[in-house]
Amino acid sequence: MTTLRQAVASEMPRAIEDLKAYCGQPSVAAQNLGIADTVELVRRLFTEEGARVDVLENGGGNPILHVEFEGPSERTLLFYDHYDVQPPEPLEEWTTPPFEPVVRDGRLFARGSSDNKGDLICRLAAVRALKRVYGHVPCRVKFLIEGEEEVGSPTFAGSVERYKDRFQADACIWEFGMKDETERPLLYGGLKGICYLQFTVRTMDVDLHSSMAPIVHNPAWRLVWALASLKGPDGRVLIPGFYENAGGPTDRDLAYIERIPWDVAEFKRYHGIRELWQERGGRTLSVPEMVRDYLFEPTCTICGLEAGYAGPGTKTVLPREASAKVDFRLVGRMSPQEVLQKVRAHLDSLGYDDIQVESLGPEHPYQTSLENPFVDLVWQTAKEAYGKDPVLYPTAAGSGPMYPVGNILEVPIISTGCSYWGSGAHAPDENIRLEDFEQGAFHMALLLERFGTTSEERRRQG
Amino acid sequence: MTTLRQAVASEMPRAIEDLKAYCGQPSVAAQNLGIADTVELVRRLFTEEGARVDVLENGGGNPILHVEFEGPSERTLLFYDHYDVQPPEPLEEWTTPPFEPVVRDGRLFARGSSDNKGDLICRLAAVRALKRVYGHVPCRVKFLIEGEEEVGSPTFAGSVERYKDRFQADACIWEFGMKDETERPLLYGGLKGICYLQFTVRTMDVDLHSSMAPIVHNPAWRLVWALASLKGPDGRVLIPGFYENAGGPTDRDLAYIERIPWDVAEFKRYHGIRELWQERGGRTLSVPEMVRDYLFEPTCTICGLEAGYAGPGTKTVLPREASAKVDFRLVGRMSPQEVLQKVRAHLDSLGYDDIQVESLGPEHPYQTSLENPFVDLVWQTAKEAYGKDPVLYPTAAGSGPMYPVGNILEVPIISTGCSYWGSGAHAPDENIRLEDFEQGAFHMALLLERFGTTSEERRRQG
16 A cells, blocks of 8 residues: 555655646735736646635635635644745846746745745645545645735735634644754744834925935935934834833743754855844854744844935935835734834834834734644654654744634644745745655645544544 | 027027937936947037047046137137936836937926036037127137046046146036026036945845844844934934035125025925925024035935835845945035045944945035136126026035046136026936027027137237
8 A cells, every 4th residue: 555655755746847837827915916817726726636615805805715625534624825925026136037937956946935835735735645545635624825925914814704614623734834954844833923114205206416415304314314213233122112012932932942953054154144143243152042032032124225226326316205114023912003103103203203104914923822732743743754853933933814813713823834944935046845845745644644533533532 | 690699599499409319319327328329429419510529538437528619719618518417217207208308398308408418509509609600619619528427427537637738728617507496597616526425235145034133134224223323313424524624615605605596485396395404393494594505515415225125015025235325515625535434434433344335436526716707707698698697606516527627727617507497407307498598508609709709809908
């Protein structure tokens, strides 16, 4: 009889072709690019596999896909994935075009390969492998696939509430996970929240010759001064009350943090990072301190700046407008609404009431309870699939709409996936390794097998 | 007999066609666009008019044109002009394409129409009108036409030194001038200097996911903090020693400043300026104070900012690099080399030694002596041509390579030209009014006539 591992291996050629087709279809929510075609592609993929697929209206946002496979067990495992991807810019830094997937040296390069199209196809491959071995999936399997994760899932929470009966489940596997520089798979029990703000300043209707500088307000200067008032060179956020709901790691979190390895030298070399923040001023790096900051520090990050002329050579222009994109990552009981209000009040108190602040895609932080036996099941199956002890992060440093899923569906959630330390999610040359892709699929197949079996056993024992 | 004014009027249709052809030829030095074709166009224009034209090597920079018309008088008037223009971006803000000149409502719209292609054609039209009336120009006329004014004329000073015998003259008319909001023509006796710097910060080789914020240095933050250290929200430049060679207006300068009118309400309305710098905090505006700041304050201006993602929607990216373009306008005895050194030392003292600072096109400030009779001749002929008292600015707020011309050729220099308060030099929809174009040409024709006559009379009186 075919083993599950062999069945997964047999599914790989087809899964790679599916992944190429899926990544070859642009689906940039921020640019409203290719959404309808992508929904159709995903719908077809799962329908052909015998699933029930419904395309759900999502409060005016990009549709949500509800995919469901029946299984002999009454327990249900829910997968959360998203079909949208980050914008591919800067295009000139891609070795090959972002939406023309190509395999080089055992890696598949394309926008979305890591975040998170690879994971969805991985999970589909796991379902196919289980059907190959058992003729069916061993439990009920649902997918919740949304299309606005990369723009902050603005209408998602309302839709989870609206469709909560459809998506009822006993546990949830979140979209992503990766191997770190030590090649150990990482599992995550939570996500930071996010408050993504666009700052815009305009002081006149037209660009002026820069000789006008002594007599007009320069929006670029106003923006720079306002930004500098948000966070100081010591890294401390200066917005009054910013940290008051941030909390911090519990003793249990700290115990996990102590066990998180990090090949710092390789990490720095790979990304060409000159110096880590925790090394500034000649400090000696403490890895647990760095990991603690990474997972439990709220942040204030300039993601983009734009004003005036930034082309080659000189242009002596005084720009009429300047803008910045700033994301705040939230922890503990911080909320995006609270951060927005505090930023606004802070700017107003300094006389920057002319600076417009627009909120784009707020999300709450969320941490699952690590006591739930599902956490251990994911850990054990990962260990078996990867042949290594997985590393459990009490939370990830990234964000996503885990809060509504965890709170409304009341399920334990663990995030795991098929990326690796060099995947470059959100960056040019995003990629996954095909070896990880196969291992990830095997992990998901094992998890589904055990999840169903555990259920069967329970019922028999019941 | 045809009067000079009539002769100028007769030249207008041809001059407008020439100006359209000249503005239709892109010549963006910053983008190395269309330089050779533009040189050929100018060479042909003047050669066809009977001038001697030499295209001079300019230390590896874009060539300089030497144009010369013989005249009966031994006195020589030199015109300084430039054939290069500012970059046309942002293209989407032009009503019609920047390099497709078009006349609407008596105005000719095109990049370069005001700065300074209109002036050159104006001066050519004056020469043609004089030939039409007298059969020849009444004095020797030279043009020095360079091609890197908009990028700070990096090799120009060396070339003026090298070709100083060719360009010997008794007086010089500089490139530009305009009518202010009160419709009076402005004359300028000097220019500010400039130190245009490009700041670049890179902290790693690739863009990262913004969740990495707690553990890496964000170049956009380093740039913002460094910029905020250069100038405070009160407008004061914070670089140690920045003001020490700035001097200030003399009593004579202040007397001129008192006579400079400014229709502030119209100026604000036209550019959609919300508030003037001198009105901040509810201050009552003093026009002479504003004019004094405009002409005699050294500046530090952000002309451009760029980092990360600035497109639509969100991208949670931590950029690998951030950059800014900053221009400093210099007055008194300030030098661009001195400012560059002080900026570098200031950044280093604050730990920003990783911020690269590159100097692009430095220029010294220059003021001509207002005692010279040539100043009065330009003023009197302007009064006659325009039918209004001109306004003499002891210096302009803009910059250009007046310092080498004034110092090496030892000529008095006055700047005058055919723009107006709404010309929008360096901005989208740059334009000149055809009425001003004709008056400007008549002013130049009158000036050449008197300049030659004065010389003839002097010789007779000899």
